[in-house]
Amino acid sequence: xxxxxxEVAKLAGTTSRTLRHYDDLGLLPPSRVAANGYRHYDQASxxxxxxxxxxxxxxxxxxxxxxxxxxxxxxxxxxxxHLAWLRQEQERLARQVxxxxxxxxxxxxxxxxMAQDMFDGFxxxxxxxxxxxxxxxxxxxxxxxxWRGMSDDEKRAWQARTAALGADWTDAATRGxxxxxxxxxxxxxxxxxxxxxxxxxxxxxxxxxxxxxVLGLGEMYVADPRFxxxxxxxxxxxxxxxxxxxxxxxxx
Amino acid sequence: xxxxxxEVAKLAGTTSRTLRHYDDLGLLPPSRVAANGYRHYDQASxxxxxxxxxxxxxxxxxxxxxxxxxxxxxxxxxxxxHLAWLRQEQERLARQVxxxxxxxxxxxxxxxxMAQDMFDGFxxxxxxxxxxxxxxxxxxxxxxxxWRGMSDDEKRAWQARTAALGADWTDAATRGxxxxxxxxxxxxxxxxxxxxxxxxxxxxxxxxxxxxxVLGLGEMYVADPRFxxxxxxxxxxxxxxxxxxxxxxxxx
DNA sequence: CTTGACCTTGACGTTGCGTCAAGTTCTAGC
DNA sequence: GCTAGAACTTGACGCAACGTCAAGGTCAAG
Numbered sequence: 001x002x003x004x005x006x007e008v009a010k011l012a013g014t015t016s017r018t019l020r021h022y023d024d025l026g027l028l029p030p031s032r033v034a035a036n037g038y039r040h041y042d043q044a045s046x047x048x049x050x051x052x053x054x055x056x057x058x059x060x061x062x063x064x065x066x067x068x069x070x071x072x073x074x075x076x077x078x079x080x081x082h083l084a085w086l087r088q089e090q091e092r093l094a095r096q097v098x099x100x101x102x103x104x105x106x107x108x109x110x111x112x113x114m115a116q117d118m119f120d121g122f123x124x125x126x127x128x129x130x131x132x133x134x135x136x137x138x139x140x141x142x143x144x145x146x147w148r149g150m151s152d153d154e155k156r157a158w159q160a161r162t163a164a165l166g167a168d169w170t171d172a173a174t175r176g177x178x179x180x181x182x183x184x185x186x187x188x189x190x191x192x193x194x195x196x197x198x199x200x201x202x203x204x205x206x207x208x209x210x211x212x213x214v215l216g217l218g219e220m221y222v223a224d225p226r227f228x229x230x231x232x233x234x235x236x237x238x239x240x241x242x243x244x245x246x247x248x249x250x251x252x
Numbered sequence: 253x254x255x256x257x258x259e260v261a262k263l264a265g266t267t268s269r270t271l272r273h274y275d276d277l278g279l280l281p282p283s284r285v286a287a288n289g290y291r292h293y294d295q296a297s298x299x300x301x302x303x304x305x306x307x308x309x310x311x312x313x314x315x316x317x318x319x320x321x322x323x324x325x326x327x328x329x330x331x332x333x334h335l336a337w338l339r340q341e342q343e344r345l346a347r348q349v350x351x352x353x354x355x356x357x358x359x360x361x362x363x364x365x366m367a368q369d370m371f372d373g374f375x376x377x378x379x380x381x382x383x384x385x386x387x388x389x390x391x392x393x394x395x396x397x398x399w400r401g402m403s404d405d406e407k408r409a410w411q412a413r414t415a416a417l418g419a420d421w422t423d424a425a426t427r428g429x430x431x432x433x434x435x436x437x438x439x440x441x442x443x444x445x446x447x448x449x450x451x452x453x454x455x456x457x458x459x460x461x462x463x464x465x466v467l468g469l470g471e472m473y474v475a476d477p478r479f480x481x482x483x484x485x486x487x488x489x490x491x492x493x494x495x496x497x498x499x500x501x502x503x504x
Numbered sequence: 505c506t507t508g509a510c511c512t513t514g515a516c517g518t519t520g521c522g523t524c525a526a527g528t529t530c531t532a533g534c
Numbered sequence: 535g536c537t538a539g540a541a542c543t544t545g546a547c548g549c550a551a552c553g554t555c556a557a558g559g560t561c562a563a564g
Contacts, residue, residue, distance in 0.1 A: 004510080004511085005510090005511075006509095006510070006511085010419065010423070011419045015552085015553085016510090016511085017552065017553065017554085018551085018552065018553095020512090020513090020552095021551070021552055025551095036511075036512085036559080036560060036561090037511075037512055037513085037559085037560090038510085038511055038512080038560085039511085039512090056551095057351070058348060058351055058352050058355060059348045059352070061550075061551090062550080062551070063550095075359055076356055076359050079352050079355060079356045079359070080356065082352060083349065083352050083353065083356070086345060086348055086349050086352065087349065089345055090342070090345050090346070090349065093338060093341055093342050093345065094342070096310060096311045096338055097335065097338050097339065097342065099309070099310055100310050100311070100331050100334060100335050100338065101335065103310060103331060104328055104331045104332065104335070107327055107328050107331075167262065167263050167265075171262070256541080256542085257541090257542075258541070258542085267521085267522085268541090268542085269521065269522065269523085270520085270521065270522095272521095272543090272544090273520070273521055277520095288528080288529060288530085288542080288543085289528085289529090289542075289543055289544085290529085290530090290541085290542055290543080291542085291543090308520095313519075313520090314519080314520070
């Protein structure tokens, strides 16, 4: 009793292409190959095919199935491993769903994605209290209007700039660069220029106490883990603070 | 202000290979290509890259991202579509997890996978009551011992045989074959031979009322949708019943 | 002998890059 | 000016599991 490739495909609810594929992989060789090259399968082939298709429906990969069929791995073992992988995938998907929903919600509500945005640049409104407390409600208002007055692209550009700066700081810090070195001082200069772009801060208004402001910011980066995170943690923030201090003393 | 490919990759937390890939796809062309062929990117490129990476983290495909960036599709729209797909995937995964757990449980418990097995062959224990009622507890016991006494491979082989038979019946039925035709009668013969393989049934014991048994079975296939399903539904089951009837009258 | 169904091997396409490979260019130190 | 090493380029294979032509041989029926 033997069947042609099409017959087996029909019986098993699959395609002849799949059977040829399994043959190519050595996963299911035909029981007989006629002189004309036609593949023929017997009862044992069918049984083997059942197992393959069952395991495949459960989501196992063909190499894993091959191991099970070769007796190199137990079915339970293979399935247990696969189950762990499935659970991981479930988690990943759940996280993605949550992220997508969050993003859609933000977009629909007309709210801008700020801290959520890729670089974790910084959340503008998140620091409202601090800003108001330290530099007054007026400063916050101006800063807020400035931010909300930007187009999406401008906002993204700003965030990119912010992120780039943060990345460069972090990079330099991890490389153990000296805060007083030319590289670190160039970064400090960029940092102050970047600060100047934010209205409502002393750096943006002529005549403000820029030096004190910069020194204070440096300390804040170290003290507040939310800021420190932007510079690669406390160590990075300390590097930024030190470099800013050197720069401020010399130039401001 | 422009950056080399490596610099951009670092800033964005990706690789130069990815950037070249995006260039190949036309998704993110460099802002400038120097005479030596080197790619250079500006602020706008960075901003665009941010958006690409953000959407990609959410799981969108590159073509979908391209549409959004080209303004051909709104972000919300794209995300909504993607969300639907994510939910489908979640369902699929959940089903797979359930199946794998069920299978593992069955394997670990030493129980054999029967109805669950790919072909939906038939569940042995599921019909316990019917079998006991119709043919007595003794018949069920023998049948049950027979089944549990088989090796896994033997069980699978039996199921394959069962499935192949069901598939052939279904196929013939859908092709509108005449129940009295040679093809249908050959199937009926196979069917009775198959039945003979099950101990505890009249067909297996010499001298039993095989004819009455086969006729009764035919009616049951039609009456019971659980059996009918094995033959492609009620129509298929009727075809089987008719063919068996012709066969029984002529040969049993 | 022809038609049509079924079979074969070969090879590209899919998704998003990772990973060599081979060759060119830039940068920095001697 | 030379050279090593870093950075850049294009090209192409690999991955998972087949789907889908393409081109051509085989076989049963009329």
